[in-house]
Amino acid sequence: MPDLSFTGPGEVHAPYLDVDQIEKALKEHGSCIDTLSHFLPGKVFTKNKPSYNEYLDTFWLGPAREIFPRCVVIPSNTSDVSKAISVLSSALKLGIDCKFAIRSGNAAAFANLSNIDDGIVIWLKDLKELDLAEDRSVIRVGPGNSAGDVYGKLDPMDLTAVLGLHSMLGVSGLVLGGGWSSILSPQYGLACDNVLNFEVVLSSGAVVNVNATSNPDLFRALKGGASNFGIVTRFDLAVIKLGSFSGGQIFADLSKRQEIFRFAENYMKADDYTPQASMIMNLGYMAGMGWGMFYFPTYIGPEENPSILAPVLKMNDVKSTFRVSHTREFTDQLDQMIPPGLRSTVSTFTFSLNAEFMEVYFQMAKEMVDELKDIFPGFAAAVAFHPFPKQAFSQSKKSGGNSLGLSEEDGDICKTFAYMMWDSAKDDEKVKAAMKDLIERGKTEAVRRGLLKDYVPISYAAPWQDVFGGYGKENLEAMRQASKKYDPLQLFQLAVPGGWKLSK
Numbered sequence: 001m002p003d004l005s006f007t008g009p010g011e012v013h014a015p016y017l018d019v020d021q022i023e024k025a026l027k028e029h030g031s032c033i034d035t036l037s038h039f040l041p042g043k044v045f046t047k048n049k050p051s052y053n054e055y056l057d058t059f060w061l062g063p064a065r066e067i068f069p070r071c072v073v074i075p076s077n078t079s080d081v082s083k084a085i086s087v088l089s090s091a092l093k094l095g096i097d098c099k100f101a102i103r104s105g106n107a108a109a110f111a112n113l114s115n116i117d118d119g120i121v122i123w124l125k126d127l128k129e130l131d132l133a134e135d136r137s138v139i140r141v142g143p144g145n146s147a148g149d150v151y152g153k154l155d156p157m158d159l160t161a162v163l164g165l166h167s168m169l170g171v172s173g174l175v176l177g178g179g180w181s182s183i184l185s186p187q188y189g190l191a192c193d194n195v196l197n198f199e200v201v202l203s204s205g206a207v208v209n210v211n212a213t214s215n216p217d218l219f220r221a222l223k224g225g226a227s228n229f230g231i232v233t234r235f236d237l238a239v240i241k242l243g244s245f246s247g248g249q250i251f252a253d254l255s256k257r258q259e260i261f262r263f264a265e266n267y268m269k270a271d272d273y274t275p276q277a278s279m280i281m282n283l284g285y286m287a288g289m290g291w292g293m294f295y296f297p298t299y300i301g302p303e304e305n306p307s308i309l310a311p312v313l314k315m316n317d318v319k320s321t322f323r324v325s326h327t328r329e330f331t332d333q334l335d336q337m338i339p340p341g342l343r344s345t346v347s348t349f350t351f352s353l354n355a356e357f358m359e360v361y362f363q364m365a366k367e368m369v370d371e372l373k374d375i376f377p378g379f380a381a382a383v384a385f386h387p388f389p390k391q392a393f394s395q396s397k398k399s400g401g402n403s404l405g406l407s408e409e410d411g412d413i414c415k416t417f418a419y420m421m422w423d424s425a426k427d428d429e430k431v432k433a434a435m436k437d438l439i440e441r442g443k444t445e446a447v448r449r450g451l452l453k454d455y456v457p458i459s460y461a462a463p464w465q466d467v468f469g470g471y472g473k474e475n476l477e478a479m480r481q482a483s484k485k486y487d488p489l490q491l492f493q494l495a496v497p498g499g500w501k502l503s504k
């Protein structure tokens, strides 16, 4: 049983600033930025200041570096976040236009997800608490940490947490979007299902703990609800025992793909299926290299060459990095495949696990990519498939539920995402339109085969995708109720335009 006393009581702190005090300052200073500087001296940075430049330069996505906010607020602790939010709430009440964005990590997949043209940004990079409970069952994680920070802290103790597949991913965006791709998810559920408590700053400026017993409706809503409810200033994550495990990238000839797709479907449906095994497949094109495939099988257990993965371990025609290691080493290595600073777009959908459909959809993608590759300089693209066993969806119930609308009745599903990269800003809209076309064509074919699922993982979704609609009517309604209850001012709907909004 995790040590929940470590997470603290429901109500952590009342707002740190008095509303009259803020309104007086807003009237005196006449702008949000000056009022924020008044209450947070030395923590508000405008253009050309080193912290402002660092803010832009550290975005993984190239185009996110081309959007210029008016200022970046860098809080040192939760009370600073509360003060900033109180100022922005008062501004909204007084009709002063102060749109803002919230950023924690570097891995926003879209330019205006956590950046805002001519607005204010609250950047949580300095909230770096990383504190393990004495009984080692819970880790308190500040939103400024990346998945790699958490793995790096826990690996030496043969412990880990359920997060993502790259070290560079921010814990915040990953967990609040559901959090996919952990090798532990088949056993323990998604990243959000392994949150024991969120510390949240609400639009009132109050700081609350949100867990299965304190504010349980918000607890559920936050798991998949992204930035719609408040600013999370601490994640208390379940800690799981995990030493080294087997895994790695296996590069195979593209002609083997159907055999590999069939394996991915069959091992999960087999009677002797074990959630210790998992596999992700990537098929991609790059100029100068042509088409290629790699897959990433993993197995949690002492066997170096696990028998359940034997058929795919054999298919290593080009190169294999399959080995026994710790999480951080694997996720650092996977980071090398996603260099920062490039132009890219991603989009996704989910379907009932089916090898035949994987092949049909891959063919669609290949045909489109082969047409585009000579049109757009620097064009590269990939399609990934990640099968996910139905057993994983029962985990959420044990931890207070989530909003994603997935259950064991959905059966084994497969998440697919397409990824496109190109060089020039002048091609942005054309490549994004091609991506949309590919996704719509894939979905139409999945519908025709009775395979399409409503669920759209936020982690890989494009801004035009109806993520929350895919969670189902009941979940969406519950999230909207939670938004009205915890954010009566609707600050996070009206003043935070980036990302997927409940109100749209």
Ligand SMILES: Cc1cc2nc3c(=O)[nH]c(=O)nc-3n(C[C@H](O)[C@H](O)[C@H](O)COP(=O)(O)OP(=O)(O)OC[C@H]3O[C@@H](n4cnc5c(N)ncnc54)[C@H](O)[C@@H]3O)c2cc1C
Pocket (backbone or CB within 6 Å): 060, 101, 102, 103, 104, 105, 106, 107, 108, 109, 113, 114, 124, 143, 163, 164, 165, 166, 168, 169, 170, 171, 172, 173, 174, 175, 176, 177, 178, 179, 180, 181, 182, 226, 227, 228, 230, 231, 232, 233, 338, 459, 460, 498, 499
């Ligand atoms: C190359 C690449 C690989 C990826 N691999 C995976 C993967 O393996 N698994 C997976 O699940 N996802 C994956 N993702 C998706 C990734 O998890 C999301 O892009 C995520 O939003 C990144 O979070 P961040 O904290 O780094 O980004 P941020 O830009 O800080 O945040 C993203 C969103 O969350 C909001 N937000 C941030 N912090 C807070 C906070 N403290 N409180 C409230 N709202 C907040 C922001 O406003 C923004 O809308 C990948 C993305 C990329 C680009």
